Amino acid sequence: MRTRSATLSEGGGGRVRRDAANEYLRGALWAMPSLAVVIALIAGSGLSYVEVRPGSWRDRFLFQGTADDARTLLIAVTSTMATVIALVLGLTVVALQLASTQFSPRLLRNFLRDRVNQFVLSVFVATFVYSSAGLYTVGVKAGERTDEYPRLAVTVALVLLFVSLLMLVFFVHHLTHSIQIDEVMRRVERKTLQVIDRDLPTVGVTTDPRPVPPEWAVDIPAYRSGYVQTIHPEALVAAAAATGVTASVTRMVGEHVIAGSALVRVWQDPPGPPPALDRLAAAARDAIRIGFERTAEQDVAFGVRQIADIAVKALSAAINDPYTSIQAIEHLSVVLAALAKRELGSQFLRDQAGALRVVVPGRDLEYYLDLACGQVRRYGKSEPRVVRAQLRLLHSTGLFCRDVDGRRLVVEQVKLLTADAERGIVQPADFVAVRDHADLVLGDLTKDQAARPAY
Numbered sequence: 001m002r003t004r005s006a007t008l009s010e011g012g013g014g015r016v017r018r019d020a021a022n023e024y025l026r027g028a029l030w031a032m033p034s035l036a037v038v039i040a041l042i043a044g045s046g047l048s049y050v051e052v053r054p055g056s057w058r059d060r061f062l063f064q065g066t067a068d069d070a071r072t073l074l075i076a077v078t079s080t081m082a083t084v085i086a087l088v089l090g091l092t093v094v095a096l097q098l099a100s101t102q103f104s105p106r107l108l109r110n111f112l113r114d115r116v117n118q119f120v121l122s123v124f125v126a127t128f129v130y131s132s133a134g135l136y137t138v139g140v141k142a143g144e145r146t147d148e149y150p151r152l153a154v155t156v157a158l159v160l161l162f163v164s165l166l167m168l169v170f171f172v173h174h175l176t177h178s179i180q181i182d183e184v185m186r187r188v189e190r191k192t193l194q195v196i197d198r199d200l201p202t203v204g205v206t207t208d209p210r211p212v213p214p215e216w217a218v219d220i221p222a223y224r225s226g227y228v229q230t231i232h233p234e235a236l237v238a239a240a241a242a243t244g245v246t247a248s249v250t251r252m253v254g255e256h257v258i259a260g261s262a263l264v265r266v267w268q269d270p271p272g273p274p275p276a277l278d279r280l281a282a283a284a285r286d287a288i289r290i291g292f293e294r295t296a297e298q299d300v301a302f303g304v305r306q307i308a309d310i311a312v313k314a315l316s317a318a319i320n321d322p323y324t325s326i327q328a329i330e331h332l333s334v335v336l337a338a339l340a341k342r343e344l345g346s347q348f349l350r351d352q353a354g355a356l357r358v359v360v361p362g363r364d365l366e367y368y369l370d371l372a373c374g375q376v377r378r379y380g381k382s383e384p385r386v387v388r389a390q391l392r393l394l395h396s397t398g399l400f401c402r403d404v405d406g407r408r409l410v411v412e413q414v415k416l417l418t419a420d421a422e423r424g425i426v427q428p429a430d431f432v433a434v435r436d437h438a439d440l441v442l443g444d445l446t447k448d449q450a451a452r453p454a455y
Contacts, residue, residue: 036122040130047153081128104309127160192303207345217267239283241351254299333393340400381424
């Protein structure tokens with residue numbers, strides 16, 4: 001299985017640019033329909049030259065009308081598809097608006113990247129272009145009317161119409177399910193688990209504190225403002241090893257950086273003349289991709305943030321839906337369980353001689369626990385069922401922790417949750433059940449590790 005740090009020999013610059021293009025095209029609603037337009041024009045042009053011999057068995061399956069009938073059919077298909085495209089775009093906008101206001105504005109990206117929506121819109125656009133382009137040739141030749149026309153091409157237009165109608169029904173079905181909160185959170189959870197499995201670094205990961213750059217360290221400025229979307233440190237490792245410096249990235253994936261501020265700090269040890277900044281700056285640009293928005297490519301925290309946003313918004317006075325918040329907490333428990341089993345922290349990359357060359361900052365379990373539980377705890381502290389759902393989340397996370405330090409962090413979160421609930425729950429009888437549940441969780445997480453089941 002490949003990870004972003006599985007091989008340090010692969011060139012970084014081309015990979016970063018290629019990944020940036022792929023990421024943009026996957027979220028571009030126009031890309032696949034534009035390709036469908038080209039395919040439709042090529043297919044229509046090619047089929048117009050195919051002749052079927054009259055009286056053959058294939059001829060019985062082709063359009064049997066006159067050239068005027070064929071033109072009327074193409075006009076009807078074109079006008080119908082124009083209406084359908086307008087309907088699809090309207091429904092898509094409604095879904096985007098609902099996702100933004102009801103769930104989280106950070107979920108819009110997921111709907112734009114939905115391959116089903118892009119494919120359905122492409123079929124509709126292709127049918128429209130195919131039929132409208134046929135009006136230039138069917139029943140007309142050299143500017144004059146003619147009785148001859150490509151019957152196979154017209155028949156394909158009729159087939160595309162029926163396919164488009166079936167796709168319209170499927171699109172309504174898919175859209176209805178895609179805006180259901182269960183499906184929304186399931187998709188975010190699945191994508192986040194994929195990022196954990198495929199993109200979190202595995203080489204050189206440590207919880208040791210990052211080295212503090214010395215006073216003589218030189219800053220490599222960020223080449224643009226935006227969010228750090230991906231870090232592929234291969235090019236930076238090669239450049240740092242060649243110039244004999246240590247390079248420390250100042251921003252984690254998902255963090256914002258301002259153009260001109262320090263993106264990478266480099267230094268030599270012992271102190272020496274300033275390193276070759278031009279080569280290092282080029283390597284940093286190839287290794288670190290900055291964009292105008294956060295993406296889920298390497299950013300596990302972005303997926304956790306999306307689900308936590310749903311939980312927090314459901315607890316707001318405008319929506320007041322504690323059960324949706326509980327569902328979001330349950331999805332967060334799956335993500336945190338997957339994180340608790342992994343080695344988390346910063347990445348220390350060394351050259352072949354063992355010298356430290358690149359430090360890439362990373363998030364630890366404490367960060368993810370606070371991100372998943374902090375805001376939900378503060379907004380939901382007065383609702384006993386939400387508090388107990390968080391206790392279940394922390395219990396399962398603690399059981400999956402790989403060491404005592406991880407369980408200690410979970411125990412601290414349980415204590416914070418209990419203290420906030422004691423202040424937030426008005427009815428003492430409601431707090432009794434919460435306190436008893438918290439005592440059970442604390443007792444299970446602090447008992448002898450030898451008696452704990454292995455996961």
